[in-house]
Amino acid sequence: xxxxxxxxxxQVLKTGQSMTLQCAQDMNHNSMYWYRQDPGMGxxxxxxSASEGTTDKGEVPNGYNxxxxxxxxxxxxxxxxxxxxxxxxxxxxSEISPLHFGNGxxxxxx
Amino acid sequence: xxxxxxxxxxxxxxxxxxxxxxxTYSDRGSQSFFWYRQYSGKSPELIMFxxxxxxxxxxxxxxxxxxxxxxxxxLIRDSQPSDxxxxxxxxxxxxxxxxxxxxxxxTVRA
Numbered sequence: 574x575x576x577x578x579x580x581x582x583x584q585v586l587k588t589g590q591s592m593t594l595q596c597a598q599d600m601n602h603n604s605m606y607w608y609r610q611d612p613g614m615g616x617x618x619x620x621x622s623a624s625e626g627t628t629d630k631g632e633v634p635n636g637y638n639x640x641x642x643x644x645x646x647x648x649x650x651x652x653x654x655x656x657x658x659x660x661x662x663x664x665x666x667s668e669i670s671p672l673h674f675g676n677g678x679x680x681x682x683x
Numbered sequence: 684x685x686x687x688x689x690x691x692x693x694x695x696x697x698x699x700x701x702x703x704x705x706x707t708y709s710d711r712g713s714q715s716f717f718w719y720r721q722y723s724g725k726s727p728e729l730i731m732f733x734x735x736x737x738x739x740x741x742x743x744x745x746x747x748x749x750x751x752x753x754x755x756x757x758l759i760r761d762s763q764p765s766d767x768x769x770x771x772x773x774x775x776x777x778x779x780x781x782x783x784x785x786x787x788x789x790t791v792r793a
Contacts (some may be wrong), residue, residue, distance in 0.1 A: 604704075606781070608783075613785055614785060615771060615783045615784055615785040615786050616727070616771065616783040617774075618780060618781070618782070621780065631780065632782075633704045636732075662726075663726060667781075670715055670717070670732070670775065670781075670783055671717050671732055671781075672717075672727075672729075672773075674726040674727050674728075675726060676725075676726050677726050
């Protein structure tokens with residue numbers, strides 16, 4: 574049972590490039606989330622999806638877009654990467670509570 | 684004001700001692716509270732959740748909730764070197780948005 578799977582694990586982008594972070598869960602959870610984690614800042618919510626077909630902005634949505642492709646998959650897209658988006662990104666899922674996290678994607682934007 | 688605030692630490696305790704971690708939250712309507720442990724380079728893992736006022740014990744961990752004071756704490760008894768990690772407090776601000784504190788790093792000295 575894989576739980577929450579994120580790809581890729583590591584990525585280096587140049588400023589202005591685009592990319593999509595992928596997330597899939599096999600726990601049949603309705604809710605999925607994208608967080609970013611920066612030193613001293615804890616986890617900050619970027620976007621969440623309460624159920625298939627719905628998405629909502631979190632605390633720090635600027636510069637990101639999301640797609641809830643189906644119940645299993647929730648992707649995060651950076652259209653034009655900026656150095657300020659250098660961070661560790663975590664996807665999570667839940668059914669009521671609590672959150673189950675993926676292993677994270679470490680993204681560096683140069 | 685951040686929605687969830689933790690004492691920033693770092694916290695250093697000798698092996699066998701009690702580590703005490705504190706957290707306050709701003710939304711009086713919050714009902715569900717969580718403590719996650721995060722080892723360096725890893726994803727957060729749930730260690731405790733608490734919904735009702737009072738204490739909840741699970742092994743060496745005790746969570747305490749005081750809704751009147753908007754205060755949540757975590758006690759780690761008989762601290763072990765394996766408890767060295769960052770501890771994240773989290774609270775649901777509505778049905779779907781889980782907000783995290785910045786974390787407290789605990790080091791247990793052998």
